[in-house]
Amino acid sequence: MTVAVLREDSVAAAASVDQQRLWDRLAAMAKIGAIPGQGVNRPALSPEDIESRALLLSWARTLGLAVSVDAIGNLFLRRAGLDPSAPPVMTGSHMDTQPKGGRFDGIYGVLAGLEALEAMDAAGVRTRAPIEVVAWTNEEGGRFPPCTMGSMVFAGARTVEDFAEVHDNAGIRLADALAQTLAATPDAARRPVAGPVAAYVEAHIEQGPLLESAALQVGAVTGIQGMRWFNVEVSGESAHAGTAPVSLRRDALREAVAMIAALRELTADPSDVTRFTVGRMLVTPNSPNSVPSHVLFSVDIRHPDRATIARLGEAVEPTCRAHARACTVTVTPTLHDDPTDFDPAIVGLVEAASGALGLPSMRLPSGASHDAMYLSRLCPTGMIFVPCERGVSHNEAENALPSDLAAGARVLAATLAELANR
Amino acid sequence: MTVAVLREDSVAAAASVDQQRLWDRLAAMAKIGAIPGQGVNRPALSPEDIESRALLLSWARTLGLAVSVDAIGNLFLRRAGLDPSAPPVMTGSHMDTQPKGGRFDGIYGVLAGLEALEAMDAAGVRTRAPIEVVAWTNEEGGRFPPCTMGSMVFAGARTVEDFAEVHDNAGIRLADALAQTLAATPDAARRPVAGPVAAYVEAHIEQGPLLESAALQVGAVTGIQGMRWFNVEVSGESAHAGTAPVSLRRDALREAVAMIAALRELTADPSDVTRFTVGRMLVTPNSPNSVPSHVLFSVDIRHPDRATIARLGEAVEPTCRAHARACTVTVTPTLHDDPTDFDPAIVGLVEAASGALGLPSMRLPSGASHDAMYLSRLCPTGMIFVPCERGVSHNEAENALPSDLAAGARVLAATLAELANR
Numbered sequence: 129m130t131v132a133v134l135r136e137d138s139v140a141a142a143a144s145v146d147q148q149r150l151w152d153r154l155a156a157m158a159k160i161g162a163i164p165g166q167g168v169n170r171p172a173l174s175p176e177d178i179e180s181r182a183l184l185l186s187w188a189r190t191l192g193l194a195v196s197v198d199a200i201g202n203l204f205l206r207r208a209g210l211d212p213s214a215p216p217v218m219t220g221s222h223m224d225t226q227p228k229g230g231r232f233d234g235i236y237g238v239l240a241g242l243e244a245l246e247a248m249d250a251a252g253v254r255t256r257a258p259i260e261v262v263a264w265t266n267e268e269g270g271r272f273p274p275c276t277m278g279s280m281v282f283a284g285a286r287t288v289e290d291f292a293e294v295h296d297n298a299g300i301r302l303a304d305a306l307a308q309t310l311a312a313t314p315d316a317a318r319r320p321v322a323g324p325v326a327a328y329v330e331a332h333i334e335q336g337p338l339l340e341s342a343a344l345q346v347g348a349v350t351g352i353q354g355m356r357w358f359n360v361e362v363s364g365e366s367a368h369a370g371t372a373p374v375s376l377r378r379d380a381l382r383e384a385v386a387m388i389a390a391l392r393e394l395t396a397d398p399s400d401v402t403r404f405t406v407g408r409m410l411v412t413p414n415s416p417n418s419v420p421s422h423v424l425f426s427v428d429i430r431h432p433d434r435a436t437i438a439r440l441g442e443a444v445e446p447t448c449r450a451h452a453r454a455c456t457v458t459v460t461p462t463l464h465d466d467p468t469d470f471d472p473a474i475v476g477l478v479e480a481a482s483g484a485l486g487l488p489s490m491r492l493p494s495g496a497s498h499d500a501m502y503l504s505r506l507c508p509t510g511m512i513f514v515p516c517e518r519g520v521s522h523n524e525a526e527n528a529l530p531s532d533l534a535a536g537a538r539v540l541a542a543t544l545a546e547l548a549n550r
Numbered sequence: 551m552t553v554a555v556l557r558e559d560s561v562a563a564a565a566s567v568d569q570q571r572l573w574d575r576l577a578a579m580a581k582i583g584a585i586p587g588q589g590v591n592r593p594a595l596s597p598e599d600i601e602s603r604a605l606l607l608s609w610a611r612t613l614g615l616a617v618s619v620d621a622i623g624n625l626f627l628r629r630a631g632l633d634p635s636a637p638p639v640m641t642g643s644h645m646d647t648q649p650k651g652g653r654f655d656g657i658y659g660v661l662a663g664l665e666a667l668e669a670m671d672a673a674g675v676r677t678r679a680p681i682e683v684v685a686w687t688n689e690e691g692g693r694f695p696p697c698t699m700g701s702m703v704f705a706g707a708r709t710v711e712d713f714a715e716v717h718d719n720a721g722i723r724l725a726d727a728l729a730q731t732l733a734a735t736p737d738a739a740r741r742p743v744a745g746p747v748a749a750y751v752e753a754h755i756e757q758g759p760l761l762e763s764a765a766l767q768v769g770a771v772t773g774i775q776g777m778r779w780f781n782v783e784v785s786g787e788s789a790h791a792g793t794a795p796v797s798l799r800r801d802a803l804r805e806a807v808a809m810i811a812a813l814r815e816l817t818a819d820p821s822d823v824t825r826f827t828v829g830r831m832l833v834t835p836n837s838p839n840s841v842p843s844h845v846l847f848s849v850d851i852r853h854p855d856r857a858t859i860a861r862l863g864e865a866v867e868p869t870c871r872a873h874a875r876a877c878t879v880t881v882t883p884t885l886h887d888d889p890t891d892f893d894p895a896i897v898g899l900v901e902a903a904s905g906a907l908g909l910p911s912m913r914l915p916s917g918a919s920h921d922a923m924y925l926s927r928l929c930p931t932g933m934i935f936v937p938c939e940r941g942v943s944h945n946e947a948e949n950a951l952p953s954d955l956a957a958g959a960r961v962l963a964a965t966l967a968e969l970a971n972r
Contacts, residue, residue: 227835228788228843270837297836336793355792357838366650368944369827369850370777371758371917374819381828385810392804397796405791406803407838409831413649414719415692416779416829416848417919418944421650426838428791495793497839522790522840 134484137253138545142485144247145541147534153239154533156183157223158231167524168231171296172224172266172277173201173305178312180223184238184263185313191246193261196319199288200281201265201309204319207245209258209548215324217255217548218507219244219540220262221332221499222278226270230526232333232516236533238263240331244541255548257326264499265306272302273408273426274357274463279499283506284322297410327547328503329474331512331540333528335496337519345535346489347513348478351470352501353403353493354437357463358427358444360387364455366413366421378454381411381420386451388425394447395429395440402440403430403495426462432493434467468501474510474543481542487535496521512536512543556906559675560967564907566669567963569956575661576955578605579645580653589946590653593718594646594688594699595623595727600734602645606660606685607735613668615683618741621710622703623687623731626741629667631680631970637746639677639970640929641666641962642684643754643921644700648692652948654755654938658955660685662753666963677970679748686921687728694724695830695848696779696885701921705928706744719832749969750925751896753934753962755950757918759941767957768911769935770900773892774923775825775915776859779885780849780866782809786877788835788843800876803833803842808873810847816869817851817862824862825852825917848884854915856889890923896932896965903964909957918943934958934965 160179161170170176181203188195193205206216221237241261248255264282269275272294280286292303334340339347364378388406395404405428412422427444431437445459475491482489492513503509514536517527582602583592592598603625610617615627628638643659663683670677686704691697694716702708714725756762761769786800810828817826830848849866853859867881897913904911916933925931936958939949 226788226840227837228840268837269839270835273838275839334793335790353792366648366945367942368757368918369829370775370825370852370919371756371941371943372825373822374825375822379827381810381831382814385807385814385828388803388807389811392807400795400797403792403794403796405801405839405841406807407791407833407840407842408836409803409833410836411829411831413692414830414832415649415690415944416695416850417691417697417827418648418650418829419827420829421945428838430792496790497792519793520789521793522837523788523843 134481134542135546135549137251138542139484140251141244141248141253141545142538142542144250145243145534145538147530150239150243150534150537151530154231154235157235161225163524165524166231168225168229169227170223170225171271172268173309177224178309181313187242191249195316197310197313197316198319198321200278200321201306202278202282203263203316205261207259209255211256214257215326216258216260217326217544218260218262218328219330219544220264221330222264222267224266224268226268226522228524230521230523232526232528233335233521234267236333237331240537240540243537244544247541248545253545255545257548259544259548267499271296276497276499276502279502282322283502285502325503325507327474327507328500328509329512329540329543330498330500331536332498333516333521334513335516335519335521338492339513339515340519342490344488344490345514345532346482346487346539347492348475348489349470349494349511349513350475350491351493352468352497353430353432353495354434354467355430355463355465355497356437356441356461359460359462360425360427360448361458362423362452362455364421367419369417369419372419377419379419380423380455383451383453383455384423384425387448390447390451391427391444394443401431432467437467465497465501468504470504470510471508474508477543477546478510478512478539481539481546485538485542487539512539556903556964557968557971559673560964561906562673563666563670563675563967564960564964566672567665567956567960569952572661572665572956572959573952576653576657579657583647585946587946588653590647590651591649592645592647593693594690595731599646600731603735607738609664613671615667617738619732619735619738620741620743622700622743623728624700624704625685625738627683629681631677633678636679637748638680638682639748639966640682640684640750641752641966642686643752644686644689646688646690648690648944650946652943652945654948654950655757655943656689658755659753662959662962665959666966669963670967675967677967679970681966681970689921693718698919698921698924701924704744705924707924747925747929749896749929750922750931751934751962751965752920752922753958754920755938755943756935757938757941757943760914761935761937762941764912766910766912767936767954768904768909768961769914770897770911771892771916771933771935772897772913773915774890774919775852775854775917776856776889777852777885777887777919778859778863778883781882781884782847782849782870783880784845784874784877786843789841791839791841794841799841801841802845802877805873805875805877806845806847809870812869812873813849813866816865823853854889859889887919887923890926892926892932893930896930899968900932900934900961900965903961903968907960907964909961934961
């Protein structure tokens, strides 16, 4: 591997990254929505999300960053460039978590971006283009499906209005939760959704075991596997569990179980590459002695190969229909992301920056979806992975080392400085 | 069939039953917890349950009935007998409903009992033994499993304390909801749980199609099929839906689906007599892109044959264990009711009273469970069924004819008067 020569101020910015400051901010954020087992439950657009936004904005103000927010609640922290008319280089990630989430998924990318900006300040580095740290709204989709909602709207793939009527498990409308969240940051300037972006680089924990196994601190991410999401709604008829003959029932749960078993057959993969998950299921009326009249369940299928994910995605609806019996079934696609290849120049730059900073890296694909996927539709995009313990994520036990997190932030600072000085 | 000779005042009591008054009271109760489609959602120990208790007590006071309540919230309305030391003849049913319940299941038995007492007043009928109308707490078990809780405690099969820590789907403790309910009827005298009972007769809609098919207005119920309830809790580990290899997952929903499929195999019955229902399922964390860490589901199995229900009940835990894979599973029996045969003398009396009143009847078993099941452990017990439309129950569309409901109340009035004058 050739060790590229970085600009002097890019190296200076990286050198000014403060491991302890980054770790302390991660710890402060981890208190918001803390759950037992060192986990975090910070649903999108919740009171905890609002609290984390307030904390982020308090740090941004101290650093003199210009703060703005768009209609889907994406928060932008802007460090001015020497050329105010230049499109910004962006970095960032998300602050929401899974219901049983960890302390690093998402929030690390936001705080690594903030750390990169503060490191540039400390090193006296100015850049030609402005740099913006973005906290994308609702990347997880755990409360309001689908995931990567904020970056999806920013990229113009969907509109805010498309999601207004999405309801969480408690029946709360997204539009109402969003309005509350926006009202809680009245001093953030409103900015239009979208706008030109020069480049996007996102730092994230790997959420897989490859870097840890290879004992490397940095991953240059080559792309993201394809993903298809569906909501399957099965409708039958409520009946008495003691009197209704089994043969005559229109039992929504019984048929849902048959559908899930068939989908599992469909996605069975001896090579263990295909990912198939039913993570969410809501049963109505949900009483032991009433035959269920309605079941809603989620389907999440992922695969890195374009043809395979297309074939599996197309088969979901007919597979469910084939097992509906006397029930009716509605299959609604809620997310359709083809496999994404990141920009080879950005992948190369991340790799080169790691080398120049003395941090050996590897190239690797992402099994998880990220906001970078939608940004890659707008501009040259890449990601920086750092290891996490045993690859565990979407779990309270998610863990990462302060030194690895700082290493990723150093590579990010250098990469952003390079991109913003082109 | 021999038409038995009823006492004159038993016939007079039956003749004084007022179809319109009974129907109006049913309609008034149906407003409490009304849901679209003419249904009712009145969970046990809820604000709606408290409201229905208040309405019942207002009617009881007008009739001069003595009101008392026990520690599980069972409400007793007592019409004095000529011999105050005689154990009471009891009738009644329940006022709670399924989440998507109807206007007749349960409440009909309570209001038919009240109508029988008012008819005796109107006919000037006095009885030797007192007669008590009982509204049993939480017969449905839809909010706080298991079902038939009030009568179970009254019969001494379990204690109030056994159920204190049962939680509803919203996490509310039964003990707290019960305390609120008891506090809402401060003028009802507290009475001990249990006490001597001379006989028990409960009126109920059939919840099955037999009477309607036979075009008969009255069913003399011979018994109740056996029932086993279980809570199955599957524990795995939350993980990322995009990164965790399927082969390494401890997916609680995936294994729960396999268990349910296996239980369905276990209970498959070409003769369509066995009833198997999974009516309730709670998934944690219930997010589309998190592998489920916990699933709780209910199992309800019923069969009229003692040996069969015993064999099926015993097989539930090993069947679940066999499909747990890397998850752990806990199977907790929550209800174990062997098949019940009602007292032949009571069955015969109901049949004879029907005949004497010119209402042709049939004998039939009950597919549903009822409070009468636990009362049959204490005293000679029977039930009176009336038809319901297409046998539909545990469904908003549940329906019954005013004339059929009045016919059942007439048989009840005559039967109670006979029993209380023995």
